[in-house]
Amino acid sequence: MLEVGRLLRAEGRYAARGGSVPVRSLAAILVLAGFLHGAVMGSYGGKLLQPLFSGLKVPLFVVVSTLVCLPNFFVLNTLLGLRDDFAAAVRGVFAAQATLGVALAGMAPLVLVFYLSVDDYRTAVVGNGLVFALATLAGQVTLDRHYAALVARDARHRIGRFAWLALYVFVAIQAAWVLRPFVGRPGLPSQFLRDDPWSNAYVVVARYVWAAWRHALG
Amino acid sequence: MGFSLREVDRVLRGTYTRREELAEGRIHVPARTLVTASLVLGALYGLFMGLYAVIGPVPGPRFRQLLMTTAKVPLLFLLTLLVTFPSLYVFSALSGSRLSARDTLRLLLVAIAVNLAVLASFAPVTGFFTLSTGSYPFMIVLNVVFFTIAGLVGLVFLWKALNAVFGARPGALEEGDEFETSAPGERRSRAVLVIWTAIYALVGAQMGWILRPFIGAPYLGFQYFRQRELNFFQGFLRALGRLLDVD
DSSP states (O other): OHHHHHHHHTOGGGSSOSSOOOHHHHHHHHHHHHHHHHHHHTTTTOOSSHHHHHHHHHHHHHHHHHHHHHHHHHHHHHHTTOGGGHHHHHHHHHHHHHHHHHHHHHTHHHHHHHHHHOOOHHHHHHHHHHHHHHHHHHHHHHHHHHHHHHHHHOTTHHHHHHHHHHHHHHHHHHHHHHHOOSSOOTTSOOOSSOSSOSOOHHHHHHHHHHHHHHHHTO | OOOOHHHHHHHHHTGGGOHHHHHTTOOOSOHHHHHHHHHHHHHHHHHHHTHHHHHSSOOSOHHHHHHHHHHHHHHHHHHHHHHHHHHHHHHHHHTTOOOOHHHHHHHHHHHHHHHHHHHHHTHHHHHHHHHHOOOHHHHHHHHHHHHHHHHHHHHHHHHHHHHHHHTOOTTHHHHTOHHHHHHHHHHHHHHHHHHHHHHHHHHHHHHHHHHOOSSOOTTSOOOSSOOOOSOHHHHHHHHHHHHTTOO
16 A cells, blocks of 8 residues: 555656666555455446456556557657657656556445446446546656656657547557456346457448438438 | 668658758658659558458459558559649649749658558558458558548658748847747648648548559459449448448
């Protein structure tokens, strides 16, 4: 807990500065906190294995989405002439992802109470979406702290941060779609992945929007 | 000189395109190094782009399509340069560029290497979506978006380099008339950039169309090259329509 407090306050080895990135401790925090939240998230249907599956998938979701976007972040920072600050930027990104995990774990009891208050699966899914959105904002607070000094030094860091966020969100939405179910629909058996995991979130949404548009036009 | 990540790193950091050297019309990097770097970076992206043929629902010899795409991506950029370079050099020289033909080629190769480095950095994202979606039209649109972003970054890089070539004449700052000297230079560099971009983008888009398939359509068998039909822009709009299931 002491480590978590330091992370949230950006103190000690989690302070906003350059130097080596405390990858192991950040990963440990993310995995533990993510597992805790995932386990609670998967408890909606009252199934035995879904909490375990969702517990494993929450940290996996964050790690995969982050790693897939890192090469582009590296190239962009180099192109912007910000290579000397790259370690500090990565430190900020990793700390933000660990903060996201901690925020999720912190909101896990809220999710439990929420589950006790609703009996509709869709509402449970939407509620969890809001919790993830809030946790992402919490991660952005940490990223803000790390980037404040960087932006003060060079305003081009704003571009690097925006590009990171845009690509990360784009990938994370698809990663969340592929790794579903997280909540677990009641009446269905526990699943690590859906039977049709290899579909595309954006294609599905685009078709829904298009169909709604055509329906509206008659 | 062969390919090394250090050379790519220098290109990205702008070591070879320093303002003062560009203003004197010099670029100190062997063209062979840039060509090798472009081949490797383009092949890396091509490998991930062609993965759809191996994993996705494409009939026929899957690994042959993967190999073809790996080869075609770097070729797309280098063949486009080969076709457009003479006209690009003529227009830049007409605009008063201090760069020799060899240095103009090097500058364009640097921009292509930057373009391909950005594209290669998207390779894990392309790989991730290839693994997680079977939608062929989505993969087309995604690749067009990534090629466009990488191209725009390459253009910004080129724009800065051209500003240095045309704008900052040695001694201008000492003479104290920076604005007088740099404003016409900036206009010239903008004109050259617009002409270069128009020629390169049009030829590049059509070259990409000629060299297709890159991904491999699930409803067609393996082909080295498709038959000539439509053009890039008509094809892109058709893919968008299929994505939305428009009749």
